[in-house]
Amino acid sequence: xxxxxxxxxxxxxxxxxxxxxxxxxxxxxxxxxxxxxxxxxxxxxxxxxxxxxxxxxxxxxxxxxxxxxxxxxxxxxxxxxxxxxxxxxxxxxxxxxxxxxxxxxxxxxxxxxxxxxxxxxxxxxxxxxxxxxxxxxxxxxxxxxxxxxxxxxxxxxxxxxxxxxxxxxxxxxxxxxxxxx
Amino acid sequence: xxxxxxxxxxxxxxxxxxxxxxxxxxxxxxxxxxxxxxxxxxxxxxxxxxxxxxxxxxxxxxxxxxxxxxxxxxxxxxxxxxxxxxxxxxxxxxxxxxxxxxxxxxxxxxxxxxxxxxxxxxxxxxxxxxxxxxxxxxxxxxxxxxxxxxxxxxxxxxxxxxxxxxxxxxxxxxxxxxxxxxxxxxxxxxxxxxxxxxxxxxxxxxxxxxxxxxxxxxxxxxxxxxxxxxxxxxxxxxxxxxxxxxxxxxxxxxxxxxxxxxxxxxxxxxxxxxxxxxxxxxxxxxxxxxxxxxxxxxxxxxxxxxxxxxxxxxxxxxxxxxxxxxxxxxxxxxxxxxxxxxxxxxxxxxxxxxxxxxxxxxxxxxxxxxxxxxxxxxxxxxxxxxxxxxxxxxxxxxxxxxxxxxxxxxxxxxxxxxxxxxxxxxxxxxxxxxxxxxxxxxxxxxxxxxxxxxxxxxxxxxxxxxxxxxxxxxxxxxxxxxxxxxxxxxxxxxxxxxxxxxxxxxxxxxxxxxxxxxxxxxxxxxxxxxxxxxxxxxxxxxxxxxxxxxxxxxxxxxxxxxxxxxxxxxxxxxxxxxxxxxxxxxxxxxxxxxxxxxxxxxxxxxxxxxxxxxxxxxxxxxxxxxxxxxxxxxxxxxxxxxxxxxxxxxxxxxxxxxxxxxxxxxxxxxxxxxxxxxx
Numbered sequence: 001x002x003x004x005x006x007x008x009x010x011x012x013x014x015x016x017x018x019x020x021x022x023x024x025x026x027x028x029x030x031x032x033x034x035x036x037x038x039x040x041x042x043x044x045x046x047x048x049x050x051x052x053x054x055x056x057x058x059x060x061x062x063x064x065x066x067x068x069x070x071x072x073x074x075x076x077x078x079x080x081x082x083x084x085x086x087x088x089x090x091x092x093x094x095x096x097x098x099x100x101x102x103x104x105x106x107x108x109x110x111x112x113x114x115x116x117x118x119x120x121x122x123x124x125x126x127x128x129x130x131x132x133x134x135x136x137x138x139x140x141x142x143x144x145x146x147x148x149x150x151x152x153x154x155x156x157x158x159x160x161x162x163x164x165x166x167x168x169x170x171x172x173x174x175x176x177x178x179x180x181x
Numbered sequence: 182x183x184x185x186x187x188x189x190x191x192x193x194x195x196x197x198x199x200x201x202x203x204x205x206x207x208x209x210x211x212x213x214x215x216x217x218x219x220x221x222x223x224x225x226x227x228x229x230x231x232x233x234x235x236x237x238x239x240x241x242x243x244x245x246x247x248x249x250x251x252x253x254x255x256x257x258x259x260x261x262x263x264x265x266x267x268x269x270x271x272x273x274x275x276x277x278x279x280x281x282x283x284x285x286x287x288x289x290x291x292x293x294x295x296x297x298x299x300x301x302x303x304x305x306x307x308x309x310x311x312x313x314x315x316x317x318x319x320x321x322x323x324x325x326x327x328x329x330x331x332x333x334x335x336x337x338x339x340x341x342x343x344x345x346x347x348x349x350x351x352x353x354x355x356x357x358x359x360x361x362x363x364x365x366x367x368x369x370x371x372x373x374x375x376x377x378x379x380x381x382x383x384x385x386x387x388x389x390x391x392x393x394x395x396x397x398x399x400x401x402x403x404x405x406x407x408x409x410x411x412x413x414x415x416x417x418x419x420x421x422x423x424x425x426x427x428x429x430x431x432x433x434x435x436x437x438x439x440x441x442x443x444x445x446x447x448x449x450x451x452x453x454x455x456x457x458x459x460x461x462x463x464x465x466x467x468x469x470x471x472x473x474x475x476x477x478x479x480x481x482x483x484x485x486x487x488x489x490x491x492x493x494x495x496x497x498x499x500x501x502x503x504x505x506x507x508x509x510x511x512x513x514x515x516x517x518x519x520x521x522x523x524x525x526x527x528x529x530x531x532x533x534x535x536x537x538x539x540x541x542x543x544x545x546x547x548x549x550x551x552x553x554x555x556x557x558x559x560x561x562x563x564x565x566x567x568x569x570x571x572x573x574x575x576x577x578x579x580x581x582x583x584x585x586x587x588x589x590x591x592x593x594x595x596x597x598x599x600x601x602x603x604x605x606x607x608x609x610x611x612x613x614x615x616x617x618x619x620x621x622x623x624x625x626x627x628x629x630x631x632x633x634x635x636x637x638x639x640x641x642x643x644x645x646x647x648x649x650x651x652x653x654x655x656x657x658x659x660x661x662x663x664x665x666x667x668x669x670x671x672x673x674x675x676x677x678x679x680x681x682x683x684x685x686x687x688x689x690x691x692x693x694x695x696x697x698x699x700x701x702x703x704x705x706x707x708x709x710x711x712x713x714x715x716x717x718x719x720x721x722x723x724x725x726x727x728x729x730x731x732x733x734x735x736x737x738x739x740x741x742x743x744x745x746x747x748x749x750x751x752x753x754x755x756x757x758x759x760x761x762x763x764x765x766x767x768x769x770x771x772x773x774x775x776x777x778x779x780x781x782x783x784x785x786x787x788x789x790x791x792x793x794x795x796x797x798x799x800x801x802x803x804x805x806x807x808x809x810x811x812x813x814x815x816x817x818x819x820x821x822x823x824x825x826x827x828x829x830x831x832x833x834x835x836x837x838x839x840x841x842x843x844x845x846x847x848x849x850x851x852x853x854x855x856x857x858x859x860x
Binding site: 002021022024025026028029030055056057058059060072073097098101102104105117119120121122125129133134149150151171175178179 | 298
């Protein structure tokens with residue numbers, strides 16, 4: 001199993017842990033696993049250490065930004081394809097995490113704009129997968145969601161990624177994309 | 182000029198006059214919309230530099246498409262008059278707004294964010310404004326910021342020295358406004374985007390205090406202060422300004438541009454962070470607020486940060502604003518900020534609990550020594566064995582030729598002593614027809630010996646190397662690798678990505694259970710209660726609850742969550758959940774007839790959906806949040822009274838499908854089937 005950098009929610013101890021399959025599945029699903037902590041001397045909740053945010057840098061590359069948009073709502077994908085104009089962005093769309101991973105395998109992207117609530121592998125699980133396997137992409141995620149549930153709010157507060165609520169506000173979206181890279 | 186028409190733009194009135202042009206309000210006769218028309222002053226119309234500058238303004242501004250940057254509609258020449266037609270902005274300049282005093286912090290931040298956002302776009306296009314000031318920032322009635330006069334902007338060359346500005350050098354004029362001018366601009370030095378950061382800092386100072394950081398009786402006095410005097414603290418004028426904002430403004434106003442924000446994007450990110458933390462601080466301990474664009478660089482509101490936002494009663498010195506060295510230890514790792522994470526890491530290392538970066542040097546050194554030793558033994562053993570085999574083969578050659586083989590003496594000197602010792606030890610003659618078979622035995626023994634010695638060394642090396650290898654692999658999957666700006670994933674990762682994803686998906690699926698959710702709601706429950714005795718209502722609903730619990734029990738519900746009028750039940754099987762729903766609708770008649778005495782009867786609507794949900798045994802249903810549950814809830818919400826709406830996914834798993842009909846509609850992109858209570 002891949003090594004994950006986790007921290008204990010109680011004492012903030014950070015450790016690299018190779019998790020058994022069941023715990024790894026839980027980590028992807030809920031972002032938290034119950035494991036013993038040497039410092040706390042008890043079983044505690046461990047979470048993935050969120051990715052470092054890159055220092056904001058001015059992009060001087062005149063080529064369009066490559067943006068991967070992941071959303072199970074076809075309308076959102078279509079709207080973003082139209083709004084993010086080709087002279088500024090090269091937009092590739094994915095209707096689910098499966099498609100997104102296939103696209104990530106073959107193409108490089110500057111920014112990933114992801115929905116959160118999606119069937120099966122949702123935005124949260126995808127983000128956790130990226131932290132573990134493609135950490136440099138975890139730094140480039142921008143969440144665009146219409147979900148205002150407490151679970152999603154908590155996730156957004158903790159993930160450290162820029163995020164926006166639907167409906168799409170283009171100037172704000174462009175500004176956040178610029179912030180990422 | 183009033184009343185004159187340029188192209189299809191009619192000049193209505195003069196709005197103002199600046200060094201590089203006169204601005205008129207006009208109207209677009211084709212589109213019937215107000216416009217601003219900027220004309221070069223008549224004396225400048227003949228000046229080639231002024232014309233070039235005017236042209237540059239048009240080109241520069243038209244490159245920037247941003248809500249906070251004035252849109253250019255047209256540029257033209259008519260009757261030797263050069264004009265620029267821009268969007269007409271109705272609103273007030275920031276300067277006018279500040280006449281009534283400093284701005285409250287949140288509106289200040291909102292304006293600053295829009296300015297910094299626009300400047301970050303300009304920065305990306307290698308354009309600097311060079312005259313950011315409160316007069317050049319307008320606010321529309323809808324709160325939209327508009328930065329005027331990108332006309333002073335000049336293109337920054339991407340490489341090589343910046344071209345000397347013709348206007349500046351030939352006319353000996355320093356472009357900009359003295360009070361908002363950066364020190365390097367005042368000195369006539371080459372400019373970059375950091376000059377705009379300084380000027381934005383001056384505007385921030387103005388907004389926070391209502392005054393300028395440097396004032397004086399004459400421009401030369403102001404200029405001298407800009408160059409030599411440190412800016413006053415914001416807290417000297419406005420004690421309510423949060424320390425984080427004070428620090429930010431001070432950073433913008435650094436004389437040395439290396440110590441300022443290096444780009445508008447960094448300023449923007451910090452402005453958003455301060456705004457978000459202020460909003461969080463205001464929200465206090467209430468429920469989590471959804472605020473777009475959580476800033477990742479700053480930690481969540483730790484006690485230290487929140488105290489930063491509380492307006493100090495006395496002016497805060499810069500040393501008290503800075504976090505104490507030990508503070509990093511208290512920063513939780515969820516902070517996700519570069520600085521906080523690194524400081525937390527540094528604190529960990531300093532504290533000796535170096536779980537992420539144990540001392541690797543001794544392991545690397547030991548591995549090197551072991552590997553070198555092992556290789557040396559291997560090479561020596563191999564060469565010795567080869568030498569033995571060579572000497573064994575020599576008698577095959579003619580004796581005179583064998584003597585001429587180069588290096589044969591060296592082989593003899595290396596092998597013969599060993600051979601003699603072995604021969605004396607075993608005391609057996611291995612020679613047959615001039616071939617000494619003892620050489621072959623020694624060669625074989627040497628080979629075996631080097632293998633036997635190398636094997637434990639290799640094991641020892643692997644044992645020492647193991648922690649290093651696991652750490653290296655985690656580097657590829659952890660935070661450390663994130664400092665590098667890789668534009669794409671490595672080829673090896675690409676190769677394995679799909680496999681890793683498939684495995685992750687399987688593990689994710691393994692921890693989830695297939696659960697059917699049945700949402701039930703009493704139709705018009707509020708109306709039912711009107712005009713009824715409270716005790717009767719309570720009794721009726723208590724009976725209804727018992728009635729439902731009996732059905733859930735009969736149909737093997739896994740878990741149930743109650744709300745005042747509704748209920749959500751989880752089942753391991755769709756069949757059971759559908760049976761519960763049907764039974765409820767059918768038995769409700771009996772319940773209404775025999776059990777309760779309210780005037781209005783109980784009618785319910787049900788929604789059913791199925792899917793894989795992470796549902797730990799020890800968690801109540803109330804704490805589970807998932808799209809599958811939401812869909813069940815939405816099905817119920819849209820269902821007609823006395824019907825069960827189920828998703829297509831649930832329908833497909835049903836064995837008993839009698840009475841279900843497809844509906845011509847969707848809920849949350851799910852096809853719907855309906856079951857109606859038989860009349």
